Amino acid sequence: MQWRDLQQRLAAAHYIADGDLAMAIAMMDYLERPLLLEGQAGVGKTAVAVALARALDSELIRLQCYEGLDANHAIYEWNYQRQLLAIKVREREAYSAEDQEAHIFSESFLLRRPLLQAITRAQPAVLLIDEIDRADEEFEAYLLEILSDYQITIPELGTIDATSIPLVILTSNSTRELSDALRRRCLYYYLDYPDEDKELRIVATRVPEMEAALARQVVTFVQALRREDLEKVPGVAETLDWARALLGIGIGSVDEDPQALRQSLLCLLKSRQDQEALAPQVFERLVARSV
């Protein structure tokens, strides 16, 4: 997979990737290493995986991490209800104990969770492990094991080898420091907020119905807003939301209807503090500069 080729395919999947990101993804395939994507919330980390799956026309398997996520939810679990039922149903017939056991611990009673799914696909899937920093350290250790051997051992069934090596993307916005082992295992890419030019291309790709002049105003405004002292800096997703909202309200230029514009800012500023922090003068200055 060549990075230029990949970059074009991602663009076709509506994701604007810089050359170095495309390169990192191409290497992920070549070196069979996962990619750790770090960056602020809203810079489009998750979107990378979604777009990649679409670009390669492969399946996206997503594992959302949270505190307390354990192996049973991430790797596999036996379907106990069905097993109990099967035992009941077969009770009256005389099966040997071995037979019974082999039956209820067969693959049809196995619930495949995302990690197991990802390595047992015929075609390589894209595995997105979202917000890995939210999971516990124990889980990180499981993950490390699977990501280095690409095999999973189930005591009752034996070892399951990967039928295909998935492209693994991990995302983190560093709410917790990840272990060195995991960091070293992964390729690394730091995704930053896009610059004006790139963000403009993103808006043009994702909201194609918007006129170029308005799109430029929107992007200039958001770029300036990011430099203000805010609790939650608006991400790319917010820019897109806002652009769509402006289209919806029918605003043709940001200086057209200050009141409506001010109200539409709820797409960008998602806490009361931030809404209050943006004083009217600051708001006017931002508008004036965007036009």
Place this chain on the structure above:
Amino acid sequence: MNSTVSLASAGVGDGMPLVRRLNGFVRVVRGDGFRVGVGETLDALRLAGSGGRFLNARELRWGLRAVLCSGRRDWQRFDGLFDAYWRQTGVHAGLRPAPRPPQPGPHGVEHNGADPLRPAPDVEVRGLTGSGASAGRRGGAGSEESLAQTDFRHLHAADRQAVYDLAERLAARMRWRLSRRQRLAERGHSIDLRKTWRRNLGHGGVPFQRVYRQAKLPPVQLVVLLDASGSMDQYSAFFMRFMHGIVANFRSARAFVFHTRLAHLSAALRERDVEKSMQRLALIAQGWGGGTRIGHCLGLFNDHYGASALNRRTAVLILSDGYDTDPPQQLARQMARLRRRARKVIWLNPLLGWQGYAPVARGMAAALPHVDVFAPCHNLQSLMALEPHLYRL
């Protein structure tokens, strides 16, 4: 700057084989603190040797960056090192094993990274290290008890060492008891089929002993912010020990000191050797100006560490007397920000243990509305009394 390096100037054509140049580069970044193992080096070589894949230096830069970096700090330093090495500009600057630089802080936030350079005399440290064993343990619960009730200010020099040790052990005990209480409290409500099944194998699979799914509470996270200003002088040495104990025992705890600036101390405090650790701390705190800028420092904390250090299981301990030279509005604003993000804000004020003290200092009064627990911390007993507050998060 990416595309300006041609392959020839990248040193590929000048006779030295790429593999050797690459090895050299790996040594450079490792010297700079990158965590690069053998696996990464091999991958870097694989990439470079993957015939024809790397036709230009831009791709070499991108490729190596993805392989060799493992965090944001690395990411920010990589381009400089790459240019220095492959373009032969400022090679020596690149080769010097730089200490971890102060990270994002545009406002002069001091990080712990800078190692102690030379031992410098410091009154407080002398006081700490002085009498050591001779001050000795007096043993016996009785004496410990009376020590626990004595205001830190009134301790005799001979008792100081014993109290240091107690403060240290107090933190350890707190950790142990908190985790024990937590285990007791974790009573599940839904049946865990997997475990029920396992437990009842002995009864032929008839599930008459139920096992409940345990709600797993993440451990308490502590953030300690210690005011090290002149007005806290008589107390800070004890709190330092207490902080050392906390950081050593609570895995995810973080510690900071401030008066005119803010410094992140967790790494220095993780130093096993207490004395060494205290020495590092004294160095970090040296040369700070007078006055106490609590509001400003809390602002720095919120800006730079807030997002990563605070969550819904975090208790923030502020050890300060509340004498702030910044305007009280600023302190109030930053306290409000802090409290929004943390689970609990506990302000410990040693003066509160004094008779007749009222929190009328402007700073203290401004901060109070944003504090969940306001408690004294003038002796060991008051520190011990903290435990229930930490438990009930």
